[in-house]
Amino acid sequence: MKDNSINIFYNEELFRDGSPTIRSIRQIDLDTLANELSEFKNKLRLVFGKEETSNSPYELDEITVLAEISSEGKVGLLGTGASVAAKASLTFKFKKVKTT
Secondary structure (H helix, E strand, C coil): CCCCEEEEEEEEECCCCCCCEEEEEEEEEHHHHHHHHHHHHHHHHHHHCCCCCCCCCCCCCEEEEEEEEECCCCEEECCCCCCCCCEEEEEEEEECCCCC
């Protein structure tokens, strides 16, 4: 095992007929995964960084985003993408920074 890698555990479907899956392990380079996560978070910041205009007495305080890591180390929104590769999920919580 490489010292600069992390194991991704996932279930791999052998057949699309509902047959049991097998548990697989793939090593992902830490730098690759770190870059993927950083790029994903930066894109979300662009989306959520837009100023909201509302007359409501309530404000959005926190956003929860479900994401997935594919067995290739790609990061994306949960349920999106054309890849049929096995995936593992992540949860990102973005909390609004309080300004004084």
